[in-house]
Amino acid sequence: MTPIHEPLSEEAAARLVQVAALSRSSLAIRGGGTRGLNAAPDGADILSTRGLTGIVAYNPAEMTMTARAGTPLEVVEAALTENRQMLAFEPCDLRGALGSSGIPTIGGVFATNASGPRRFVAGAARDSLLGVRFVNGKGEVVKAGGRVMKNVTGLDLAKVLAGSHGSLALMTEVTFRVLPVPETAVTIVVSNLNDAEAVAAMATAMSMSVEVSGAAHLPESVRGRFAGGVLPDGAATVLRLEGLAASVAVRAEKLAATMASFGPVARLDADLTARLWREVRDAAPYADGTPRPLWRVSVAPTAGHQLVAALRLETGVDAYYDWQGGLVWLRMEADPEAALLRRYVKAIGGGHATLLRARPEVMAATETFEPQADAVAALSARVKASFDPAGLYVSPLIDRKQGA
Amino acid sequence: MDQIGFLEPRPAVIARRREIVADLLDLLPPGCLVHEPRELVPFETDAFVSYRRLPLAVALPETTAQVAAVLKYCNRYGVPVVPRGAGTSLSGGAIPQEDAVVIGLSKMSRILEVDYANRTATVQAGVTNLNISDAVSADGYFYAPDPSSQLACTIGGNIGMNSGGAHCLKYGVTTNNLLGAKLVLIDGTIVDLGGKGLDAGGLDLLGLVCGGEGQLGIVTEATVRLIAKPEGARPVLFGFDTSEEAGACVADVIGAGIIPVAIEFMDKPAIEICEAFAHAGYPMDVEALLIVEVEGSEAEMDAMLASIIEIAGRHGVKVVKESQSATEAALIWKGRKSAFGATGRIADYICMDGTVPLGQLPHVLRGTAEIVAKYGLRVANVFHAGDGNMHPLILFNANDPEDAARAEAAGNDILRLCVDAGGCLTGEHGVGIEKRDLMRHQYAEVDLDQQMAVRAAFDAQWLLNPSKVFPLEGRPAA
Ligand SMILES: Cc1cc2nc3c(=O)[nH]c(=O)nc-3n(C[C@H](O)[C@H](O)[C@H](O)COP(=O)(O)OP(=O)(O)OC[C@H]3O[C@@H](n4cnc5c(N)ncnc54)[C@H](O)[C@@H]3O)c2cc1C
Numbered sequence: 044m045t046p047i048h049e050p051l052s053e054e055a056a057a058r059l060v061q062v063a064a065l066s067r068s069s070l071a072i073r074g075g076g077t078r079g080l081n082a083a084p085d086g087a088d089i090l091s092t093r094g095l096t097g098i099v100a101y102n103p104a105e106m107t108m109t110a111r112a113g114t115p116l117e118v119v120e121a122a123l124t125e126n127r128q129m130l131a132f133e134p135c136d137l138r139g140a141l142g143s144s145g146i147p148t149i150g151g152v153f154a155t156n157a158s159g160p161r162r163f164v165a166g167a168a169r170d171s172l173l174g175v176r177f178v179n180g181k182g183e184v185v186k187a188g189g190r191v192m193k194n195v196t197g198l199d200l201a202k203v204l205a206g207s208h209g210s211l212a213l214m215t216e217v218t219f220r221v222l223p224v225p226e227t228a229v230t231i232v233v234s235n236l237n238d239a240e241a242v243a244a245m246a247t248a249m250s251m252s253v254e255v256s257g258a259a260h261l262p263e264s265v266r267g268r269f270a271g272g273v274l275p276d277g278a279a280t281v282l283r284l285e286g287l288a289a290s291v292a293v294r295a296e297k298l299a300a301t302m303a304s305f306g307p308v309a310r311l312d313a314d315l316t317a318r319l320w321r322e323v324r325d326a327a328p329y330a331d332g333t334p335r336p337l338w339r340v341s342v343a344p345t346a347g348h349q350l351v352a353a354l355r356l357e358t359g360v361d362a363y364y365d366w367q368g369g370l371v372w373l374r375m376e377a378d379p380e381a382a383l384l385r386r387y388v389k390a391i392g393g394g395h396a397t398l399l400r401a402r403p404e405v406m407a408a409t410e411t412f413e414p415q416a417d418a419v420a421a422l423s424a425r426v427k428a429s430f431d432p433a434g435l436y437v438s439p440l441i442d443r444k445q446g447a
Numbered sequence: 448m449d450q451i452g453f454l455e456p457r458p459a460v461i462a463r464r465r466e467i468v469a470d471l472l473d474l475l476p477p478g479c480l481v482h483e484p485r486e487l488v489p490f491e492t493d494a495f496v497s498y499r500r501l502p503l504a505v506a507l508p509e510t511t512a513q514v515a516a517v518l519k520y521c522n523r524y525g526v527p528v529v530p531r532g533a534g535t536s537l538s539g540g541a542i543p544q545e546d547a548v549v550i551g552l553s554k555m556s557r558i559l560e561v562d563y564a565n566r567t568a569t570v571q572a573g574v575t576n577l578n579i580s581d582a583v584s585a586d587g588y589f590y591a592p593d594p595s596s597q598l599a600c601t602i603g604g605n606i607g608m609n610s611g612g613a614h615c616l617k618y619g620v621t622t623n624n625l626l627g628a629k630l631v632l633i634d635g636t637i638v639d640l641g642g643k644g645l646d647a648g649g650l651d652l653l654g655l656v657c658g659g660e661g662q663l664g665i666v667t668e669a670t671v672r673l674i675a676k677p678e679g680a681r682p683v684l685f686g687f688d689t690s691e692e693a694g695a696c697v698a699d700v701i702g703a704g705i706i707p708v709a710i711e712f713m714d715k716p717a718i719e720i721c722e723a724f725a726h727a728g729y730p731m732d733v734e735a736l737l738i739v740e741v742e743g744s745e746a747e748m749d750a751m752l753a754s755i756i757e758i759a760g761r762h763g764v765k766v767v768k769e770s771q772s773a774t775e776a777a778l779i780w781k782g783r784k785s786a787f788g789a790t791g792r793i794a795d796y797i798c799m800d801g802t803v804p805l806g807q808l809p810h811v812l813r814g815t816a817e818i819v820a821k822y823g824l825r826v827a828n829v830f831h832a833g834d835g836n837m838h839p840l841i842l843f844n845a846n847d848p849e850d851a852a853r854a855e856a857a858g859n860d861i862l863r864l865c866v867d868a869g870g871c872l873t874g875e876h877g878v879g880i881e882k883r884d885l886m887r888h889q890y891a892e893v894d895l896d897q898q899m900a901v902r903a904a905f906d907a908q909w910l911l912n913p914s915k916v917f918p919l920e921g922r923p924a925a
Contacts, residue, residue, distance in 0.1 A: 183897070185894050189889075191871055192835065195874065196871045197895070197917075198901055198902065199609070200901065203652065205654070211650075250566075250588075252587075252676060287750050293744045341648075344643075393642045396648075418638045426905075
């Protein structure tokens with residue numbers, strides 16, 4: 044059994060890390076353990092944030108919250124909902140797709156930079172993160188950033204900690220920006236477009252002054268698995284508008300009129316809209332109870348469908364697209380085909396592919412994260428060493444195979 | 448009051464000056480190295496004009512490869528390097544020093560690619576901020592971060608400082624609009640960070656470089672996001688009898704969940720200065736003015752304005768004035784954006800840049816007035832109120848050293864007040880040399896040590912812009 048440490052305070056966490064540093068042991072940081080990714084590698088103890096919970100400060104009028112890293116996401120969201128506020132970046136809940144349990148934590152959300160469909164208008168998790176307290180690999184408690192929106196005082200360490208997947212430091216407390224929940228939302232559905240047509244339609248929608256806050260394309264193979272099957276027949280290209288009711292109505296008219304030249308147009312009301320975009324966010328069609336390899340691929344918006352078309356010629360894949368086509372949720376039929384996929388990602392202009400799910404032995408044999416160019420990997424390794432000189436924190440982001 | 452110090456010039460570098468110049472002349476095409484003392488004068492300072500230092504030489508490369516060659520050379524011989532865009536830094540970020548080679552990006556000012564389908568522009572670092580918006584405007588797009596200096600400042604400098612502007616309340620600052628960069632490291636290695644995708648793999652190094660104040664490497668190209676222009680935009684003027692009322696109104700508007708594109712604040716002295724300069728039609732019989740810009744369709748603007756007017760009413764708003772035409776709207780913004788320049792015509796000034804939590808605005812405005820009065824000086828406040836980013840302009844006479852020292856001391860007191868109110872020293876202008884020695888007021892030693900360790904991961908010898916950001920004493924030995 045892997046030892047699990049669950050410090051109950053930041054101080055205790057720091058002491059624990061100091062001791063680990065002395066004994067040269069390794070630590071794998073775990074939040075809610077929902078990712079299944081961070082099964083601790085050989086010889087590492089698990090350092091869990093589960094004992095570090097609680098909202099430390101929430102000031103709705105200033106639209107900021109401070110919470111300890113292990114605070115369950117649902118606790119954060121419940122407090123926000125009470126004040127009609129939200130995490131604008133829509134963190135995904137991949138438990139269904141990954142077949143994992145566990146309780147997502149707010150620290151885990153920032154450590155993975157989990158960001159959903161509203162990425163275009165609200166940024167990623169990293170854009171909402173204002174300040175962090177963390178324990179570095181020397182066991183020092185450090186603070187970075189603050190609690191105000193605009194802050195360029197010194198290096199922006201919060202940015203590099205967001206999305207660091209436990210490779211740099213143990214985040215103990217995060218301060219982040221929240222936003223008001225839009226008064227209403229509507230989805231415009233354009234039916235029957237192939238992938239290339241859909242990408243053109245979405246680019247047109249995003250070029251209009253209507254502030255699309257979600258643009259996804261759901262090919263025929265997955266369409267029925269969204270919104271309880273109510274989407275019209277054929278592939279569905281979906282566009283979300285949010286805001287004040289009066290304004291959404293006007294914008295929806297305008298968008299629907301333009302989209303009619305691409306294909307038949309339908310609308311979803313606010314409730315169905317909420318459900319649909321949650322499912323888009325969470326890779327719902329791939330919550331299929333199978334271990335078939337699941338990838339999350341980020342490329343330029345116009346390149347996503349080219350990537351999938353190229354792969355289709357060589358292997359069995361199923362895919363749908365968020366972020367105007369730039370975020371591809373990709374399920375392989377059998378093998379993860381990491382080498383093939385990564386070769387094509389390079390060929391279509393670059394990006395990155397993360398393997399989220401596969402049989403354990405396949406996971407173990409595959410690079411989870413996109414390998415970096417040598418110079419970037421070397422620089423990343425130096426940045427890691429600046430937080431964690433002894434390499435105490437193990438994480439698949441930079442510890443495994445690459446950067447060495 | 449002590450002058451802000453610089454690192455002592457490295458004697459070994461000064462002694463080799465002639466050789467270094469000769470070597471750099473070899474590395475660069477003709478016309479790309481400035482080294483005659485007289486010609487170096489334009490590079491001796493930036494917009495923080497109280498401090499001046501002549502550099503050893505100024506390299507003006509035309510390509511990334513040339514930037515890499517110069518950096519590699521400087522790294523090999525231990526020559527400090529100061530990256531420079533347009534030199535509009537207000538914190539002394541681009542001020543050189545006697546043993547430093549300035550690398551200016553002014554010759555790298557081309558827009559390389561505009562990609563509307565992906566809504567990105569890829570540009571060289573020396574392109575001015577406004578050039579990007581101008582290049583895509585006719586097609587219905589803009590680049591969102593809009594520092595008031597946008598006519599002159601470069602995208603490389605914007606990345607260096609993570610610059611903001613009036614419209615950042617809605618669209619975010621530079622870091623939120625930057626997708627990729629070509630970065631040359633101190634040893635001449637060229638790395639590509641990010642790209643056209645909305646997020647990048649690996650550690651977010653781009654997030655560190657943005658706001659790195661030229662200490663992590665030199666950016667030679669950037670890929671930025673373009674945004675479709677709103678259907679319409681309308682600035683509206685709200686006049687109040689007191690600054691406190693205006694400040695409280697801002698906090699309530701945001702607190703009510705209304706986020707306009709911009710909320711700018713001016714107090715009476717700032718109104719007078721800007722009106723005299725721009726004839727923008729600002730009301731003159733109020734103590735404080737808010738410029739609130741809403742955008743979208745007519746229906747959306749009307750709905751949002753109605754809510755804001757209602758809230759302003761609760762705070763005793765005296766004047767509400769909507770712009771009636773595009774010309775009027777442009778004048779309103781011209782007045783605001785020329786505030787610093789217009790102030791510079793009537794007095795010398797230093798511009799503070801602390802950010803405070805919105806609820807603290809009235810308290811900090813009051814405190815600022817008290818501090819400035821205590822030093823017997825005058826202040827004009829004009830700033831980005833929606834995100835709590837304050838810009839008190841402290842007016843003084845630069846020809847009177849005592850007056851200048853008093854202004855600096857007052858500025859430092861104001862920044863301490865911002866930090867103590869839960870804010871920070873700088874919201875968008877950067878630390879530079881100006882706020883360097885106040886860093887310990889905001890950060891503990893261990894916090895600064897961690898930042899310096901990250902900095903050293905990029906530049907182990909501390910050659911890049913070495914006198915900036917981190918207090919000179921207590922640095923790790925290079
Ligand atoms: C009148 C006036 C109004 C202003 N208004 C605003 C405002 O509204 N908002 C705001 O945020 N700022 C404002 N500023 C400050 C200033 O314009 C910004 O900081 C701007 O981004 C600096 O750009 P620059 O090209 O002049 O850079 P410089 O001043 O030349 O350099 C700024 C910093 O970036 C570094 N740097 C420059 N180029 C590069 C590069 N290619 N790679 C790496 N590092 C680099 C430099 O070393 C320096 O540390 C204003 C300044 C003035 C004079």
